[in-house]
Amino acid sequence: MPRKVLIVDDNAIVRELLTGTLREDYDILEASNGQDALSLIHRNYKILSAVLLDIVMPGIDGYEVLRRVRENFLFAQLPIIIITGNEDEQARVKALSLGANDFIIKPFNPEIVRHCLRNNIALRETASIVNAIQKDKLTGVFNREAFFEKVTHAIKDKREGFYILSSFDIDNFKLVNDQYGAERGDEILKEIGITIRAEMEKLSGVAGRISADNFALLYPEKYRDFDLIAALRSRRLVLSEQQIIAFSIGRYVITDLSLPASALYDRAYIAKQSVKGRYDKHLAYFDEPMLEKLVLNQQITSEMETALRENQFEVWFQPQFNHENGKLIGAEALVRWKHPKKGIISPGDFISLFEQTGFVYELDKYVWARVCAYLRKWLDEGRDPLPVSVNVSRYDIFCDDFIDVIVGLVEEYNIPMDLLRLEITESAFSTSTDLIVKIVKQLINLGFTLEIDDFGSGYSSLNTLKNVPAQVVKLDMRFLEGDDESQRGGNILESIVRMTKWLGITVLAEGVEEKNQADFLKSIGCTYVQGYLYARPMVASEYEALCGGAGIKELSFSPQTVQGLDYSFFWNPDSFDTLIFNSFSGAACVFEYNNGSMEMIRVSEQYAHMVFGPEMSVENLLEIKWHEHLDENSALELKAALDHSARIKKEVTGEYLFYDLPHCPQKTYLKCSVRIIATVSERMLVYCVSENTTSHSMLVKMLGEQQQKSISAELILSGVLNNFPEGAAVFTVKGGDIELMFSNDAFHEILGHTKAQLRDKPLKFEEMIEARDEISLSEKLKESCGGKSVSFECKVIGGKERAYSNKITLVHTGEDNIPVYLCVLSEI
Incomplete structure (x- = not known):
C-alpha cells in the first residue's frame, strides 16, 4: 500500500508539479493554506508518512504550522520537509529551530525531491521501530528498561540534586480492575500516559511505566513544585460521582550519582510506600530512615506467614466503660505479635505492611476466630460476656468470601451475633463508597452491630454519617489535642455528639487518658469511653479477671x-x-x-x-x-x-x-x-x-393597671387603642348583655361602619361578631374568666367577608364585680 504524503503550498502550479513528480510512488494529499494543512494532519496523522511544507503562505504560514505540529506529541515525529524559494540562512535557522527535518529549494530538481523524501521517511520508520521497542504499547511512555537507560544518560555529567526521580501509582488499582473491569483500568492507564508525556515535554523530563500502574518520572529539581495530581485530575480521572482516583507519590532528589538507575527508582518507590493508604498525605520525599524502614519491612514480610502458623499473634483486649457509673460495657480486640526473639511487636510496625501485601486479611481472620473462641469459652463457663469489637479493614471487605467467613465463624462457635461487633475505620469509606455501604447494609441486616472507628478524622465525616447506617461511632479524641484556646475542638465534639444522638447512633470516645477529658465528654452527653484513663490493652486472662461476673450491655440506644x-x-x-x-x-x-x-x-x-x-x-x-x-x-x-x-x-x-x-x-x-x-x-x-402576642399582652397589662388606678377609662382607651394596629374593643357584661364600651377605628373598619353610625343605631356586641364553631360568644367569655385568653375563628356581621381570629381577654373586674374584656380582631 503506497505511503501518503501531504503537499502544502498556496501556489497551485507548485502543488501540481510536486504531485506529478511523486504520484507514482505515493498517495498525495493537498492543502493550499496552513489551516487546511493542520486539519488534514489531525485527521490523517496515523497514516501520513511526510509533509512537504511551503513557508510563505497567507494566514497561517509554514512556520506556525511547523510549531503547532511539533507541540502535539501525537504527531510530533512526523517528517516535515520545507519547500521554499527563500535561500536566506536566517529563515533556515528559524525553520530548523522549529523542528524542520530538511529543505528543498525552488525551483527544485525532481530527483532531489524523491531522494530527500525517501531518506526522511526511512529515518522516521527506523526510529519508529526503535521507539516501538522502547515504548510501552498501552500508555505510550518508555518501558522500564528504556526509562532506566534514559535516566542513566540524563544524569551523566549533571551535578548532585539537579534531577528529581518520582514514583507514583494508583491507590487500590487492583480494586479498580475488579470493580470496574480491566478495560476501564486500561483506559485510565492510557489517560495517565497521555498526561505525563505531555507534562514531561513541558519540563524537559522523561516518563516511564515500570509495571502495572507503577509509573516513574525524571525532571529537573527546579520544577519540584510541579503538581502531578492536579495535572492528572485535569483529565477528569474519576470512577464515579462519589469516587475519584487517588494517587500515592514518592520522590528522590538524586544526590548519589553512583547508584544505578534502578536503585534511584527504588528510593523514590520507598518514599511512595510511606504514604500508601494514607488519606491525609499523598506525597513524600526519600530520606535515610526510610531505607532502614525498608530493611525492617523485608524482615517482617519474610516472617509473617511463619508467625501466623506458629500462633505468635496474640489477641489482647482494651476495656470500654460507662464514665457515668464506672461500669464495664465491653472491649475492643487488638492484636500483638509476640516474636520469639524481638518480644512484643506493636501493630503500628506491621499492620500497614500487611495491608500493602494483602496479608492483613489472613491476620484478621485469625483474630476473628480467636475472639469467637474466647466468647464461646466464656459462655460455656456460665459467664454473661460483654460484646467485643473486632477490626475490619477495607481490604477485608473487598475479599469475595468476607461475609461468608464472618458469618461462618459466628455459626461455627454458636455465639449470638450481638456479641461480635464489627469496627470499620472511617477512612475505609473514602474510596469505593457505594460498594462498602452495600456490604455494610448486608452485615446489619444479618444482625451485626457496625461501628465507625476514628470518626471525625477523615475528610468526609458528614457524608459518612449520611451514607453509612452504622449503629456506633467512635470519636477521634484528636479534637482535644494541642493548644485550643478557642475551644473549637470541644465545640465540634459537642455538635457531633448531639447530631449522632438524634440520629439514634451510639457514641464512644476512644483514646481518653485524663479524667477532665472524660468529664467533659460526659457533660456533652458522651458517657462511653475507652482509653488509658480506665485501662490499657491487656491479655485475655487479665480481661477475664477484670470482668468477673459483672458488666452491663448498654452500648446501644435510640431516641x-x-x-x-x-x-x-x-x-x-x-x-x-x-x-x-x-x-x-x-x-x-x-x-x-x-x-x-x-x-x-x-x-x-x-x-x-x-x-x-x-x-x-x-x-x-x-x-x-x-x-x-x-x-x-x-x-x-x-x-x-x-x-x-x-x-x-x-x-x-x-x-x-x-x-x-x-x-x-x-x-x-x-x-x-x-x-x-x-x-x-x-x-x-x-x-x-x-x-x-406582645401588643395584645402589653395592652391587657396596661388596661388592667390603669383600671386599678381608677384613671378615666375613656382617656386611657383613646390614647392606647387608637394607636393599636389591629381591630380592638373593650366591652363589659351586665346582666347577661354584652355592651361595647370603647373601640378603635380599625375595629369599625372591619365591621364596615363608623363610630358615628353606631351611635345613631346602637348594636349589641353579639350582633356584630359571630363565632364560627356554633359556640355562643357568652360561652367563650366564660372560658376567659379563668384569666386565660380565648382565641377562636369568627366572622363579622355586615362587614368584610373574611375570616378573622378573635382573641378575648379578661382585663379587669371592678368593685361592682362587672368584668371588663379586651377583644382583638385580626385577619387570618
Whole structure:
C-alpha cells in the first residue's frame, strides 16, 4: 500500500508539479493554506508518512504550522520537509529551530525531491521501530528498561540534586480492575500516559511505566513544585460521582550519582510506600530512615506467614466503660505479635505492611476466630460476656468470601451475633463508597452491630454519617489535642455528639487518658469511653479477671419518640413533612431543650417574618441564645410545660416573656404551643408553633393597671387603642348583655361602619361578631374568666367577608364585680 504524503503550498502550479513528480510512488494529499494543512494532519496523522511544507503562505504560514505540529506529541515525529524559494540562512535557522527535518529549494530538481523524501521517511520508520521497542504499547511512555537507560544518560555529567526521580501509582488499582473491569483500568492507564508525556515535554523530563500502574518520572529539581495530581485530575480521572482516583507519590532528589538507575527508582518507590493508604498525605520525599524502614519491612514480610502458623499473634483486649457509673460495657480486640526473639511487636510496625501485601486479611481472620473462641469459652463457663469489637479493614471487605467467613465463624462457635461487633475505620469509606455501604447494609441486616472507628478524622465525616447506617461511632479524641484556646475542638465534639444522638447512633470516645477529658465528654452527653484513663490493652486472662461476673450491655440506644411519629422526616429536605413544615405550619420551629438551655435547630420559612418582622433573617434567628433572653418565671413555666407535654404526649400552650430579643421591644411575649418529638436522656427535641402576642399582652397589662388606678377609662382607651394596629374593643357584661364600651377605628373598619353610625343605631356586641364553631360568644367569655385568653375563628356581621381570629381577654373586674374584656380582631 503506497505511503501518503501531504503537499502544502498556496501556489497551485507548485502543488501540481510536486504531485506529478511523486504520484507514482505515493498517495498525495493537498492543502493550499496552513489551516487546511493542520486539519488534514489531525485527521490523517496515523497514516501520513511526510509533509512537504511551503513557508510563505497567507494566514497561517509554514512556520506556525511547523510549531503547532511539533507541540502535539501525537504527531510530533512526523517528517516535515520545507519547500521554499527563500535561500536566506536566517529563515533556515528559524525553520530548523522549529523542528524542520530538511529543505528543498525552488525551483527544485525532481530527483532531489524523491531522494530527500525517501531518506526522511526511512529515518522516521527506523526510529519508529526503535521507539516501538522502547515504548510501552498501552500508555505510550518508555518501558522500564528504556526509562532506566534514559535516566542513566540524563544524569551523566549533571551535578548532585539537579534531577528529581518520582514514583507514583494508583491507590487500590487492583480494586479498580475488579470493580470496574480491566478495560476501564486500561483506559485510565492510557489517560495517565497521555498526561505525563505531555507534562514531561513541558519540563524537559522523561516518563516511564515500570509495571502495572507503577509509573516513574525524571525532571529537573527546579520544577519540584510541579503538581502531578492536579495535572492528572485535569483529565477528569474519576470512577464515579462519589469516587475519584487517588494517587500515592514518592520522590528522590538524586544526590548519589553512583547508584544505578534502578536503585534511584527504588528510593523514590520507598518514599511512595510511606504514604500508601494514607488519606491525609499523598506525597513524600526519600530520606535515610526510610531505607532502614525498608530493611525492617523485608524482615517482617519474610516472617509473617511463619508467625501466623506458629500462633505468635496474640489477641489482647482494651476495656470500654460507662464514665457515668464506672461500669464495664465491653472491649475492643487488638492484636500483638509476640516474636520469639524481638518480644512484643506493636501493630503500628506491621499492620500497614500487611495491608500493602494483602496479608492483613489472613491476620484478621485469625483474630476473628480467636475472639469467637474466647466468647464461646466464656459462655460455656456460665459467664454473661460483654460484646467485643473486632477490626475490619477495607481490604477485608473487598475479599469475595468476607461475609461468608464472618458469618461462618459466628455459626461455627454458636455465639449470638450481638456479641461480635464489627469496627470499620472511617477512612475505609473514602474510596469505593457505594460498594462498602452495600456490604455494610448486608452485615446489619444479618444482625451485626457496625461501628465507625476514628470518626471525625477523615475528610468526609458528614457524608459518612449520611451514607453509612452504622449503629456506633467512635470519636477521634484528636479534637482535644494541642493548644485550643478557642475551644473549637470541644465545640465540634459537642455538635457531633448531639447530631449522632438524634440520629439514634451510639457514641464512644476512644483514646481518653485524663479524667477532665472524660468529664467533659460526659457533660456533652458522651458517657462511653475507652482509653488509658480506665485501662490499657491487656491479655485475655487479665480481661477475664477484670470482668468477673459483672458488666452491663448498654452500648446501644435510640431516641424515645412520640408514638406513631417518625421524627427523622423533619431532617429530610425532600420529605412531605418538610413541605408541610415550611408551607402550612405557620410560625413553626424545632428546638433542643437541655436543662434550661434552648437551641433552635430548624425554623419554617415564615417563622422569622411572622414572629419578628421583616428585619429578622433566619440565619440571625438560629444564632439567638434563647434561654439567655427568657424571663426567669417564664423559664420555669416552659420547663413545666415541656415536662407536662412529655407525660401526656400532647401539645401544651403557654405565653412566655422574653427580654431584648433582636429587632423587638425590650419585652416580647410569645404564645407557644410545644410538643415533644423525641427525648435522649435529659435532652428534648421540641416542635413549637409560636405567635407574637406582645401588643395584645402589653395592652391587657396596661388596661388592667390603669383600671386599678381608677384613671378615666375613656382617656386611657383613646390614647392606647387608637394607636393599636389591629381591630380592638373593650366591652363589659351586665346582666347577661354584652355592651361595647370603647373601640378603635380599625375595629369599625372591619365591621364596615363608623363610630358615628353606631351611635345613631346602637348594636349589641353579639350582633356584630359571630363565632364560627356554633359556640355562643357568652360561652367563650366564660372560658376567659379563668384569666386565660380565648382565641377562636369568627366572622363579622355586615362587614368584610373574611375570616378573622378573635382573641378575648379578661382585663379587669371592678368593685361592682362587672368584668371588663379586651377583644382583638385580626385577619387570618
